[in-house]
Amino acid sequence: METTEALDKKINKKAPVKKVQKEKTKLGTLLLGVPVILWLLMIVIIPVILMLIMSFKIKSGYEITNIFTFQNYLSFFKNSTYWRILLKSFRMAFIVSFTAIIVSYPLAFFISRVLKKGRSFLFMLIIIPLWVSYLVRIIAWRTILGNNGLLNNLLMGLHITKQPLSIFLYNNFSVILTLTYIAIPFVFIPLYTALEKIPNNLVEAARDLGANDFHVFKSIILPLSAPGFITGFMLSFILALGDYIIPQQLGGKTGLMFGNIVWSQFGFASNWPLGSALGFILFTIAAVILAITQKFSGEEGIYM
Amino acid sequence: MENGLKFKNSGTVIADNKNSRSKKLKGERKRFSFLSIYSVLIYMFLYIPLFVVVVFSFNSSKSTVSFERFTFSWYIELFKDSALMSAFLHSIEVSLIAVVIAIIIGTSGAFFLVRANFPGKKFFMTIAQLPYVLPGIIVGIALLIFFISLNFKLNAFTIILGHVSFTTPVVLMQMMSRIQRLGKTYEEAAQDLGANPMKTFFLVTLPLIKTAIIGAAFLAFTISFDEIVITYFLTGTWNTLPVFIYGMMRFGLSPKVYAVSSLVLILSIVMVYFMAKFTGKTEEASLKK
Amino acid sequence: MSDLSTDIAIELINVNKNFQDFIAVNNVNLQIRQGEFFSMLGPSGCGKTTTLRMIAGLETPSSGKILLEGKNVTSIPAYRRNVNTVFQDYAIFPHMTLYDNIYFPLKMKGLSRKDANSKILKMLRIVSMEGLEKRFSSQISGGQRQRIALARALVNEPKALLLDEPLGALDFKLRVAMQTVLKEIQSNVGITFVYVTHDQTEAITMSDRIAVMRDGIAHQIGSPDEIYNKPKTAFVASFIGEMNFLEGKVISVNDKEVKVKLDEYEVYCERNDNKYSSGDEVLVCVRPEKVLTNPIKKQINEVKYKLVRVVFRGDVYEITTKLNGNELKSVVSAVEWGKTHLPGEDITMGWDITNSIIYPIEMKKNIISYGE
Numbered sequence: 001m002e003t004t005e006a007l008d009k010k011i012n013k014k015a016p017v018k019k020v021q022k023e024k025t026k027l028g029t030l031l032l033g034v035p036v037i038l039w040l041l042m043i044v045i046i047p048v049i050l051m052l053i054m055s056f057k058i059k060s061g062y063e064i065t066n067i068f069t070f071q072n073y074l075s076f077f078k079n080s081t082y083w084r085i086l087l088k089s090f091r092m093a094f095i096v097s098f099t100a101i102i103v104s105y106p107l108a109f110f111i112s113r114v115l116k117k118g119r120s121f122l123f124m125l126i127i128i129p130l131w132v133s134y135l136v137r138i139i140a141w142r143t144i145l146g147n148n149g150l151l152n153n154l155l156m157g158l159h160i161t162k163q164p165l166s167i168f169l170y171n172n173f174s175v176i177l178t179l180t181y182i183a184i185p186f187v188f189i190p191l192y193t194a195l196e197k198i199p200n201n202l203v204e205a206a207r208d209l210g211a212n213d214f215h216v217f218k219s220i221i222l223p224l225s226a227p228g229f230i231t232g233f234m235l236s237f238i239l240a241l242g243d244y245i246i247p248q249q250l251g252g253k254t255g256l257m258f259g260n261i262v263w264s265q266f267g268f269a270s271n272w273p274l275g276s277a278l279g280f281i282l283f284t285i286a287a288v289i290l291a292i293t294q295k296f297s298g299e300e301g302i303y304m
Numbered sequence: 305m306e307n308g309l310k311f312k313n314s315g316t317v318i319a320d321n322k323n324s325r326s327k328k329l330k331g332e333r334k335r336f337s338f339l340s341i342y343s344v345l346i347y348m349f350l351y352i353p354l355f356v357v358v359v360f361s362f363n364s365s366k367s368t369v370s371f372e373r374f375t376f377s378w379y380i381e382l383f384k385d386s387a388l389m390s391a392f393l394h395s396i397e398v399s400l401i402a403v404v405i406a407i408i409i410g411t412s413g414a415f416f417l418v419r420a421n422f423p424g425k426k427f428f429m430t431i432a433q434l435p436y437v438l439p440g441i442i443v444g445i446a447l448l449i450f451f452i453s454l455n456f457k458l459n460a461f462t463i464i465l466g467h468v469s470f471t472t473p474v475v476l477m478q479m480m481s482r483i484q485r486l487g488k489t490y491e492e493a494a495q496d497l498g499a500n501p502m503k504t505f506f507l508v509t510l511p512l513i514k515t516a517i518i519g520a521a522f523l524a525f526t527i528s529f530d531e532i533v534i535t536y537f538l539t540g541t542w543n544t545l546p547v548f549i550y551g552m553m554r555f556g557l558s559p560k561v562y563a564v565s566s567l568v569l570i571l572s573i574v575m576v577y578f579m580a581k582f583t584g585k586t587e588e589a590s591l592k593k
Numbered sequence: 594m595s596d597l598s599t600d601i602a603i604e605l606i607n608v609n610k611n612f613q614d615f616i617a618v619n620n621v622n623l624q625i626r627q628g629e630f631f632s633m634l635g636p637s638g639c640g641k642t643t644t645l646r647m648i649a650g651l652e653t654p655s656s657g658k659i660l661l662e663g664k665n666v667t668s669i670p671a672y673r674r675n676v677n678t679v680f681q682d683y684a685i686f687p688h689m690t691l692y693d694n695i696y697f698p699l700k701m702k703g704l705s706r707k708d709a710n711s712k713i714l715k716m717l718r719i720v721s722m723e724g725l726e727k728r729f730s731s732q733i734s735g736g737q738r739q740r741i742a743l744a745r746a747l748v749n750e751p752k753a754l755l756l757d758e759p760l761g762a763l764d765f766k767l768r769v770a771m772q773t774v775l776k777e778i779q780s781n782v783g784i785t786f787v788y789v790t791h792d793q794t795e796a797i798t799m800s801d802r803i804a805v806m807r808d809g810i811a812h813q814i815g816s817p818d819e820i821y822n823k824p825k826t827a828f829v830a831s832f833i834g835e836m837n838f839l840e841g842k843v844i845s846v847n848d849k850e851v852k853v854k855l856d857e858y859e860v861y862c863e864r865n866d867n868k869y870s871s872g873d874e875v876l877v878c879v880r881p882e883k884v885l886t887n888p889i890k891k892q893i894n895e896v897k898y899k900l901v902r903v904v905f906r907g908d909v910y911e912i913t914t915k916l917n918g919n920e921l922k923s924v925v926s927a928v929e930w931g932k933t934h935l936p937g938e939d940i941t942m943g944w945d946i947t948n949s950i951i952y953p954i955e956m957k958k959n960i961i962s963y964g965e
Contacts, residue, residue, distance in 0.1 A: 028501065029419045036413025036432065036476070043469045044435055047446035054449050107346050110339040122343075124580060129350050131523070131579075132572045133530040135546050136565040140353035143360065143557060150356060153370070184350065235437070242439020245533060249553070259441050266445060266537065279445045286438050294430060492651050493684035495671040497745065498701035504672075507697075511688045 048283065055276035064273060072277035082261060082278065089258040093240035095176055097233045100183040101191070104232070108191040109221070113198075123192060130185040138249050141178045145169040145250070170252025178250055179240045186239060187232035194228025195221070227296060234293040238286045258282065354569060361562035378563035388564065391548035398460065398544055399528040402467035406524050407517060409468070410475025417476070418483045436473035440533030443469055448537045458540030466538045467531065471524040478523065478583070482516035519582035526575040530568065600627040601663070602753055602785040603648060603676075608657030610643050610809075617643040619809035620657070625753070625787060625802075630779055632788045632796040635806035636832070636961065641789045642681075644806075645755050648787060650674045661752060672701070677746035678755040682762065683738045685730035691741050692726035698749045716744040719778060736767050743778065753785040760795065772799055793833045797821065805829045807959075822948075825865075827876060827956035835881050838960060839919045843873040851951050853877055856916050860894040862951035874954040883948040884923035886912055886930070892943030896921070900938050903930070914940055 056068050076082045111122050129137065144150045145168040152164040168174060198221060206216045244259030251257070262282065265275025361379070365372035382388060417429060435443050447469065451462045490512060494504040532546040539547050545568070552561050603625040610618040618640040625631045633641040646652040647659060650671030659667045666674055677698070686694050695716055699709040717723045720740035730738060739759055746754055759775070760768045776799055779786050790796050796803050797817040804814045805828075813825040824830035827838070841855040846869050851862045853875055862877055869875065885892065898914035898921050910930040912923045921942055934940060 029416060032412040033416035033420060035409040036416060039409045039468070039472055040432055043447070043465060044431065047450035050449045050453055051446040103346065106339060107343050110343050114339060125347065126350065128573060128576050129354070131526045131576050132354065133546065133565070133568045135530065135532055135549055136357060136569050137353065139553065139557060139561060139565050140357045143356055144353055181353070238437065238439060242441050244441055259439065262441055262445070266448065272449065275445060276449065279442055282439060283442045286442070290430070290437060489680055489682060489684040490686060493678070493680055493686070494697070496649055496651065496678045497698035498672050498749070500672050503701065508686060
């Protein structure tokens with residue numbers, strides 16, 4: 001046994017500062033990381049790097065030449081059709097995300113904070129379309145919006161119009177509508193989670209201090225659900241910005257988006273280096289948006 | 305669905321004097337009934353389009369304008385269409401294999417990410433999410449370039465790898481949250497009671513995360529089965545069902561397209577149901593304290 | 594202690610544990626005797642649980658040795674050590690019946706269900722849980738879970754049972770009841786118990802010996818009596834029971850006692866193995882219940898302090914007096930306290946030299962005060 005004096009010295013030498021206890025990782029745990037690291041390397045990192053490399057090559061004739069050049073990026077800035085359509089895609093993605101938030105917020109508020117029963121069931125009902133085939137949802141909207149579609153038939157049946165209107169399909173409207181339809185469940189999840197987390201006693205305390213419903217909403221509910229706002233907005237923005245199938249199916253000639261331009265470089269235009277450059281621009285935009293989102297939404301994962 | 309939405313107990317009771325309370329309740333009822341009507345409209349917006357697809361799949365007329373007669377014949381025709389059936393089988397094959405691989409990578413990776421400490425872990429986790437959150441077109445072209453530069457032929461194999469790319473993050477996320485909640489105590493208890501690491505895994509860890517694995521598998525399968533955006537870049541002549549349907553759509557929408565869509569729809573809903581059942585079970589039973 | 598070495602169950606020699614640069618356990622030396630009820634007591638984060646986990650094999654020491662019955666087990670994994678643990682939240686496997694939970698360690702030993710059956714039933718009887726074995730952990734109460742955890746840990750007849758705050762999750766009454774149950778089971782099975790707790794009353798009432806820990810350091814190891822009456826450091830003195838800490842200056846020192854100037858009074862303390870010389874600033878400590886107010890017989894240590902307040906605590910009065918910076922409390926039975934004094938009055942407070950403990954002034958910062 002130590003003498004009191006020695007003990008005393010030891011005690012007084014340092015009062016250890018308590019830190020987050022981090023253990024050394026066991027070898028077995030490290031081995032478990034091998035598959036996921038390989039996957040990340042082979043299926044994510046290397047392909048993206050190859051895409052980046054491809055974007056610095058150039059297509060001449062039918063050949064892709066191995067010279068390092070910025071020409072594809074330069075042609076993006078020079079050719080106004082490219083960046084105009086990118087700006088247009090930004091606008092459309094913004095409208096989609098904004099509408100989806102406006103539509104989902106009251107619903108998320110109602111289910112998470114007003115309803116007492118059946119919350120999880122109603123939550124599931126919103127989420128189900130998220131996992132229901134993307135293609136089926138496109139088919140559904142084409143059916144409704146088409147010239148011979150349901151909406152036109154309904155309008156004619158009600159004698160509002162005499163002839164089928166062509167304003168519903170093959171334009172920006174139909175693309176925005178369908179993208180919004182797809183974005184709603186995406187936006188709903190983070191909104192719902194953020195709203196559900198707000199402790200009820202905060203609301204009660206505010207009421208107790210004399211706040212009316214409007215003030216409670218403005219100064220408590222709204223600011224505290226802001227992380228959900230940001231996450232939802234950003235996710236739906238990325239989703240809308242990069243889509244190419246919906247514009248292809250419902251956009252006609254006027255409703256094309258940036259994704260279609262990228263896509264065409266791998267299809268009939270077949271200019272892979274240019275397509276890679278455009279793809280990498282899209283990748284950079286999405287990565288920046290994701291980084292911002294992660295910063296605002298804190299520690300927890302933002303995706304589920 | 306509508307029953308659940310009717311606002312039955314408007315009693316968000318706030319301690320207050322009685323006069324203002326009855327007034328407030330009236331006000332709340334009004335506002336909440338507005339919200340519930342609004343909600344019903346949104347649910348209709350979400351479900352009517354899907355409903356339309358199912359209804360027209362039973363239409364005897366080829367027109368999508370009006371409903372003529374009820375018929376099953378489009379469904380029968382589906383089963384006669386050998387190209388469609390093989391695309392369907394291809395899809396099942398792709399999704400099954402991709403999900404099995406994703407479960408292995410995702411589950412082991414989740415243990416690694418929850419339990420290992422290394423610098424840049426958060427960054428790693430963010431990157432690992434990318435194939436699922438990035439626009440599919442980016443993943444699609446990146447993988448296409450990757451496969452072509454490896455001189456791979458576009459076939460079932462490339463499609464499967466493509467599906468592994470975005471199903472793995474799904475499994476990873478689901479399993480990470482499960483493993484986080486599970487903690488280490490049960491495994492430590494097993495070791496303390498004489499179970500070696502192998503026995504601990506098979507007798508304790510695995511049974512405790514089993515439902516989460518099954519839930520994640522259903523979710524990943526659903527997503528994989530419907531995927532087209534990435535798959536479209538990676539198909540040669542070997543089709544999956546969504547790619548096949550996409551091809552059918554080029555010739556316009558027909559009751560046959562609706563019929564196959566309805567089947568896909570029903571399959572997805574069944575999958576989601578099982579997923580919900582298993583993930584729900586996980587939380588209720590295993591972690592109740 | 595060396596003559597006891599033959600029946601030492603667990604020994605820790607210079608054990609250290611660091612988590613990166615955080616020192617969780619700082620050079621701890623312990624000898625736990627066969628059949629003993631040994632407690633590790635300290636505030637949260639003091640290293641008691643880490644020490645227990647190192648004994649269990651769930652944590653490997655950064656340096657030092659751990660011996661079980663004289664055998665070095667430092668690098669032997671948990672599943673090959675013959676000690677079992679009752680975890681803080683019991684860790685009853687939720688996917689097995691209670692019966693299968695108790696069967697688990699026997700199964701690991703290779704026993705068939707049939708051979709294990711009688712042992713399992715016996716354990717269920719010992720913890721009074723017969724008839725509930727077909728249930729799952731979610732279907733029983735906290736106290737019952739604790740019993741199952743105990744049965745599961747004991748069924749293999751381990752060399753020692755390690756308990757990590759096993760009563761922490763229970764409400765007060767159940768805690769007290771379970772203390773008795775634990776004690777009874779221990780004397781029935783005769784197994785060494787190593788018990789981790791932050792509750793001093795629990796440790797004092799149940800243990801044969803206690804190690805008091807803080808910041809990874811074992812401040813004192815001894816019987817509850819020693820810990821209470823002869824606390825080795827100011828931390829131990831303040832952590833267990835209540836204690837008056839008075840500041841004074843050493844006048845003189847001899848073999849047995851230290852004479853200290855306390856305000857204008859002179860008091861005597863028993864010497865301990867710290868070094869004191871005249872002029873040193875020191876802490877003079879005495880427990881409130883050892884302080885007599887207005888003693889009839891003349892005491893060796895007597896001071897006259899001003900009455901500050903009297904608090905009635907039901908069975909006793911707590912008298913607080915003050916002079917300059919020193920505050921001196923006394924606990925007096927209702928019969929003795931005549932209520933005749935008013936705040937501001939001078940009161941004579943006296944105590945015996947055997948109850949008077951002295952520490953160097955540097956120890957002041959180790960005092961735990963609950964008011965803060």
